[in-house]
Amino acid sequence: MSLSSFDLLLSAIAITAIMMLGTTNIGTNLRLYALHSLLIAAATAWLGQTRHEPALFLVAAIFALVKAGFVPWFLNSIIRQVGGHSDSGAFIPTALSMPVGIALLGANNVLAQRLPTVINGDGGNIGETFALSLITTGMLLMLTRNIAVNQVIGFLVIENGIYLFSQTQTQGMPMALEMGILLDLLVAVMIAGILLFRIKKNFEHIDISKLTELKD
Amino acid sequence: MTSLLLIAALPLLLALGAMLMPFRWVRWAVPILAWLQLLVLAWLTWPVLSQSQPLLRLTADFCVDRLAALFMLLTTCVVASSLTHAPYYFQAEMHQLDQRHVRIFYAASSLFLLTMTTVFACDNMGALWIAVEMTTLVSSPLVYFDRTKNAVEATWKYLIICSVGIAFALLGTTLIFASSQQALAGSGSMQITDLMRRASTLQYQWLHLGVIFCILGYGTKAGIFPLHNWLPDAHSEAPAPASAMLSGGLLNCALFAIFRITQIVVASDHRGLTIDIVIAMGAVTAIAASLMLLRQHSFKRMWAYSSIENVGIMLVAIGMGSGMLFFLQAANHSIAKVALFLVSGNVVQASGTKRLNALHGVLASSPVWGILLALGALSITGAPPFGMFVSELAILVAATNPGYWPVAVALLTALSISFVAISLHVGRVVCGAAKPGFASTGSQLASSLMPGLLMLCSLLLGLLIGPQVLGYLR
Known part of the structure; x- marks a missing residue:
C-alpha cells in the first residue's frame, strides 16, 4: 500500500490528534x-x-481562522484566568491512552475497509480511517480527562473528525451549512467558556470528575 | 422566503425587546407577543392545517407540512404558557433576582422559541442539525438561571452531553448525505423530501448506518435510555417555567428530528431493521424510566423521569410510522407536563424544598394547587377522561395490530408501573397534614391560572378527540 502526499497530510492530522492523548499539559x-x-x-x-x-479555499481560511486561531486562543486565555494547567487523567492512565489511541487507529482501518467503498469521495479508505480515528481519539480524550477544558477539546476533536469525514467521503456539504455548523461550534465553545468561570467560582476547581452532587 | 422571515420576526424582536425595553414591561410584553406569534403561525400555516395543500414550501431548505405546522403551534403554545406563568414564579424571588438575569431568561426563551420552531420547518438535514444544536445552546442559559452549584453542574452536563450526542447525529447526517451521492452519481442531496423520493436508490448500508447514528444523536437530546443522564438534572435544576419549556417543547423537537430521519428509511425498501431499533429503544426507555420513577426522592426529578417514559412511548409511535399518533401523544404530554411543572414550581417555592419526603399536605395548605396536582397526575398517567388516555390507548392498539405484541406488553407494564409510582409520590405530596412554614407569596389563584387552563385543555382534548379516535379504532 503506497500513500499519496494527500494521504500523508491526512495521517499527520490523525497523528497530531493522537499526540494530544500523550500530554496532560493543557497548553500543549x-x-x-x-x-x-x-x-x-x-x-x-x-x-x-x-x-x-474555489469556495473550499474560503472554507479552509475561515476554518483555520476559527479553529486554529480563535478557539485555542480563547480556551488558553480562560485557562490562564481559571488556572489548572495540567490534568491528572481519569479512567485510563495517561501513559496508556496514547497506545490505546494507536490501537484504535488500527481498528478503524479494519472497520474502514469493511464499510462500502465510496465512489465520489477523495481519500477513500485512508481518509475514512483517519477521520474515524479522530472521532475515537476525541472520545478517548473526553473519557480519560478530568479537567473541564479537556472535555471541550475532546468534543472539538470529534467535530473535526466528522468534518474530515464529510470532506473526504462526500463531495463536501454546501458552504452555507459548513458555516452554520462552525457558528454553532463557536457559540458552544463560548458558552462552555462562561460556564468554566462559573464552575471555578462555585466549586473552586474545574475537575468534572468531582461534579457529582446531582443524583437520584 | 417572506414567510420564513415572518416566522422569525416576532421571536427575534422579543429577544431584542427583552434586553432593551423598560424592565417592568418585559414580564407582560414578552408573553403577549409570544401568544401573538401563535396567531402569526396559525395564519401562515393555515393552508396546510386546513389540508387545502399538502406542503407549504418556504425556501429550498425549509418547508412545512401538516404535522410540522401542528408541532409549531404546540411548541409556541408551550412557550407562551410558560412565559405567561413566569412572572408569578419570579414574584416570590423578585427581591433577590438580578434584573439582568431575568432579562437574559426572557431573551433566551424567545430565541429558544425561534430555534424550536425552526426545527419543525427544516427540510434540509444539515439545517435540521444546526437548528437542534442551536436549541441546546440557547436553552443552556435557562438551565443556568439560578447560578447555584447544582445549576452550574446541570448546565455543564446538559451542554457537553447533548453537544457530543448531537455530534453523532452530524456524523449520521454526513453518512446519509454520502449514501445519496453514491446513488445519484455526482450530486448528493440533503433535502429530506428529495431523499424520501429517491429513498430506494440510496446506498442502503450507508443509509442504515447514518440513520442509526442520527437516532442515537438526536435520541441523546430526547433522553432515551441509557443516554438520559443529563435530563433529570437539567429539568430539575432549571426554574419551573424553563423546566416546562424543556419538557414540553425541546423533547418534541428532538423526537421530531428522529421522525423526519426515519421517514427516509420508511420510504426506502429496507425499512425493517432501523424501524425495529426505534420501537425497541422506545419500549426499553419506557420500562427503564418507569422503574426509575419508583425510587425518586425529588419532586421535579420525578416529572423529568415521567417525561423520559413518555419519550419512550412517543418513540414507539414514531417507529410504527404514525405521525399523527406521535403528535397526539406529544400534545397530551406537553400540555399536562407544562401544567405539572408550573404547579410543582409553585409548591416547591412555597415549601422551600424539592425533597419528596419533606413535602406533604399541599391540599390542606393550598386547595387549588392540591387539586391541580392531583388532576395533573391523573392526566399524565393516562387516566380517562384526559387526552393522554386516548393517545396511549391508540398507540397500544396500533402496536397490537402489526404484531408488535411484546412492545404492547412492555408499554402496558411501563404504564402500570409509572401509574403506581406517580400516584404514590403525588398522593403523599397532596395528602397529609399541612406543612408548617408553607408560605406562598402573591395570589394562589392567579398562579394557578395557566396550569388550570392547561388542565382544562387536556380534559377537552380527551373529551373532544377521544370519541373520534376511539370510533376510528373500532
Missing part, C-alpha cells in the same frame, strides 16, 4: 489542537485545488 494540548486544525484547513484547501472548487 491546545497548541497541538491548533496545529491539527491548521492541517485540516490545509487538507480542505488541497481538496479545493484538486476539485477546482
Whole structure:
C-alpha cells in the first residue's frame, strides 16, 4: 500500500490528534489542537485545488481562522484566568491512552475497509480511517480527562473528525451549512467558556470528575 | 422566503425587546407577543392545517407540512404558557433576582422559541442539525438561571452531553448525505423530501448506518435510555417555567428530528431493521424510566423521569410510522407536563424544598394547587377522561395490530408501573397534614391560572378527540 502526499497530510492530522492523548499539559494540548486544525484547513484547501472548487479555499481560511486561531486562543486565555494547567487523567492512565489511541487507529482501518467503498469521495479508505480515528481519539480524550477544558477539546476533536469525514467521503456539504455548523461550534465553545468561570467560582476547581452532587 | 422571515420576526424582536425595553414591561410584553406569534403561525400555516395543500414550501431548505405546522403551534403554545406563568414564579424571588438575569431568561426563551420552531420547518438535514444544536445552546442559559452549584453542574452536563450526542447525529447526517451521492452519481442531496423520493436508490448500508447514528444523536437530546443522564438534572435544576419549556417543547423537537430521519428509511425498501431499533429503544426507555420513577426522592426529578417514559412511548409511535399518533401523544404530554411543572414550581417555592419526603399536605395548605396536582397526575398517567388516555390507548392498539405484541406488553407494564409510582409520590405530596412554614407569596389563584387552563385543555382534548379516535379504532 503506497500513500499519496494527500494521504500523508491526512495521517499527520490523525497523528497530531493522537499526540494530544500523550500530554496532560493543557497548553500543549491546545497548541497541538491548533496545529491539527491548521492541517485540516490545509487538507480542505488541497481538496479545493484538486476539485477546482474555489469556495473550499474560503472554507479552509475561515476554518483555520476559527479553529486554529480563535478557539485555542480563547480556551488558553480562560485557562490562564481559571488556572489548572495540567490534568491528572481519569479512567485510563495517561501513559496508556496514547497506545490505546494507536490501537484504535488500527481498528478503524479494519472497520474502514469493511464499510462500502465510496465512489465520489477523495481519500477513500485512508481518509475514512483517519477521520474515524479522530472521532475515537476525541472520545478517548473526553473519557480519560478530568479537567473541564479537556472535555471541550475532546468534543472539538470529534467535530473535526466528522468534518474530515464529510470532506473526504462526500463531495463536501454546501458552504452555507459548513458555516452554520462552525457558528454553532463557536457559540458552544463560548458558552462552555462562561460556564468554566462559573464552575471555578462555585466549586473552586474545574475537575468534572468531582461534579457529582446531582443524583437520584 | 417572506414567510420564513415572518416566522422569525416576532421571536427575534422579543429577544431584542427583552434586553432593551423598560424592565417592568418585559414580564407582560414578552408573553403577549409570544401568544401573538401563535396567531402569526396559525395564519401562515393555515393552508396546510386546513389540508387545502399538502406542503407549504418556504425556501429550498425549509418547508412545512401538516404535522410540522401542528408541532409549531404546540411548541409556541408551550412557550407562551410558560412565559405567561413566569412572572408569578419570579414574584416570590423578585427581591433577590438580578434584573439582568431575568432579562437574559426572557431573551433566551424567545430565541429558544425561534430555534424550536425552526426545527419543525427544516427540510434540509444539515439545517435540521444546526437548528437542534442551536436549541441546546440557547436553552443552556435557562438551565443556568439560578447560578447555584447544582445549576452550574446541570448546565455543564446538559451542554457537553447533548453537544457530543448531537455530534453523532452530524456524523449520521454526513453518512446519509454520502449514501445519496453514491446513488445519484455526482450530486448528493440533503433535502429530506428529495431523499424520501429517491429513498430506494440510496446506498442502503450507508443509509442504515447514518440513520442509526442520527437516532442515537438526536435520541441523546430526547433522553432515551441509557443516554438520559443529563435530563433529570437539567429539568430539575432549571426554574419551573424553563423546566416546562424543556419538557414540553425541546423533547418534541428532538423526537421530531428522529421522525423526519426515519421517514427516509420508511420510504426506502429496507425499512425493517432501523424501524425495529426505534420501537425497541422506545419500549426499553419506557420500562427503564418507569422503574426509575419508583425510587425518586425529588419532586421535579420525578416529572423529568415521567417525561423520559413518555419519550419512550412517543418513540414507539414514531417507529410504527404514525405521525399523527406521535403528535397526539406529544400534545397530551406537553400540555399536562407544562401544567405539572408550573404547579410543582409553585409548591416547591412555597415549601422551600424539592425533597419528596419533606413535602406533604399541599391540599390542606393550598386547595387549588392540591387539586391541580392531583388532576395533573391523573392526566399524565393516562387516566380517562384526559387526552393522554386516548393517545396511549391508540398507540397500544396500533402496536397490537402489526404484531408488535411484546412492545404492547412492555408499554402496558411501563404504564402500570409509572401509574403506581406517580400516584404514590403525588398522593403523599397532596395528602397529609399541612406543612408548617408553607408560605406562598402573591395570589394562589392567579398562579394557578395557566396550569388550570392547561388542565382544562387536556380534559377537552380527551373529551373532544377521544370519541373520534376511539370510533376510528373500532
